[in-house]
Amino acid sequence: MSLLPWRDIDTVLLDMDGTLLDLHFDNHFWLEHLPQRYAELHGVSRAMAEMELHPLFERNAGQLQWYCLDFWSAELKLSVRDLKQETAHLIALRPDADTFLAAIKQAGKRVVLITNAHRDALSLKLEKIQLAPYFERLISSHDYGYPKENPQFWDALQADIGFDPTRSLFIDDTLSILRSARDFGVAHLLAVKEPDSRQGPRDTAEFAAVDDYRDLIAGL
Template identity: 85%
Template sequence: MPALNWHAIDTVLLDMDGTLLDLHFDNHFWMEHLPQRYAELHGVSRALAQMELQPLFERNAGQLQWYCLDFWSTELNIPVRELKLETAHLIALRPDADTFLAAIKQAGKRVVLITNAHRDSLSLKLERIELAPYFQRLISSHDYGFPKEDPQFWAALQADIHFDPARSLFIDDTLPILRSARDFGVGHLLAVKNPDSKKGPKDTAEFAAVDDYRDLIAGL
């Protein structure tokens, strides 16, 4: 990973899940816990539950409703918020993410959280991990009505917080989102090498990736 030119960065835009928080919580919930509880609540086998859920997941991936707890509660006829509480003990900070956040805040950078997470998901995580004090703003894509994959999200973000894309750093673990940010003109982009602690490193394609947050602090 090349060293960052911090003198050319005024604003730091940070994703939450998989970037600051371990993606294991979300992967476990959507891929394991929710299918199991769906099967139990609807009186079907786990295999049948998976067969019913998979096409729904694939059809909605990358769209705003994919991240919306209200949508899934209605679509699946199950209390998704309450089910998330059952696995909330798995919510965890990625190693040294707080060290990085403290350092960039101390350096005087403008730090903004931008997440596709539904406000209820955001609140659940902020109750367990003290992230809010590091940020000037905490923005959910649901506030704008467009996911971060959509160019209209970035236009809405700029109209809201008046940031200079060329002098901004954005870190995210999702490649389509990074490409959307690049298309908008965000000048400094980093992927995340290992967003889920229970899985191996991921291919970050054309993007340089952060593996250790302590490495990013050099030159601040």
Template identity: 75%
Template sequence: MQAITWRDIDTVLLDMDGTLLDLHYDNHFWLEHLPQRYADTHGVSRAMAEMEMRPLFEKNAGTLNWYCLDFWSTELRLPVRELKLETAHLIAMRPHADAFLAAVRQAGKRVILITNAHRDSLSVKLERVALAPYFERLISSHDYGFPKESQNFWSALRDDIVFDPARSLFIDDTLPILRSARAFGIAHLLAVREPDSRKGPKDTEEFSAVDSYLELLQGL
């Protein structure tokens, strides 16, 4: 990964899940815990639960509904927020993310969290990990009514916080979201090499990727 030219950056935009927090919590919840609780509650097999849930996942991927706990509670007839608390012990910050956040703040950069996570999901995470003090703002895409995959999100963000895309760094673990940011004009983009600590590195395709947050401190 090439060193960041920090003098060219005023604003640091950061995703949460898979970027600052280990994605293992979310992957375990959605792929393991929730299907099992669906099976238990509705009296079906685990295989049947996954078969019934799969079309809903495929239909809503990349939309705001995909990230909305209220939507999934209604669709699955389950108290999803309460179920997320059952595995909250798995919520963990990625290595050295806190040191990176502290250093960026100390360097005088604007630091803003932008997440597709529903506000209820965000609150569950913040109860377990002390992220809030590092940020000027904690923004959920639900505040704007558009996911980060949409250009409408980025327009709403610029109107809200007034930032220069050409002088902004954005880090996210989702490639379609990084491509959306690039289309909007965000000049400095980084993916995350290993969002889920249990799944190993992934191909970040055309994007440079963060292996360790300590790498980013050079020249800050």
């Protein structure tokens, strides 16, 4: 990947899950732990649990409620917060993400976390990984009422923090979100090559991708 034009970047917008944190925690939770515990708590087989859950997941993917722990707790009649605590030991930083964060903060860049994670999920992760000191703001899309996939999220973010999209870098592991940011006018965009450490590299389509955070620091 070529060097970033750091002299043209004032603001760094960063996703959390799959970008700064290993997506293995979330994938394991939603695809393995939740179906298993749902089956146990509702007295059905694992296969039946998956048959009931998968249509719900597909119907709500990419919408704000997909990321909302209150929604899923009500929908599934269990405490998603409590179940997440059961696997919280899997929450982990991606390699050298903290080195990157320290470097861009030291360089005087404005650094803002923008995540679709529900505030309760954000709090759980910040208890395990000390990310907050690196950021000017920690913004959940639930604060605005729109997920990052929605153009209205970007309008709300602009009204809130007043950033210049033409002088901003945004890193996210979700291609639909990167495309939404591009449509808004964010000039510098990077995907993540390997969001989940257990699943290997993946195709990031038209976007250049972060493979090693130490490479991004060059030229700061």
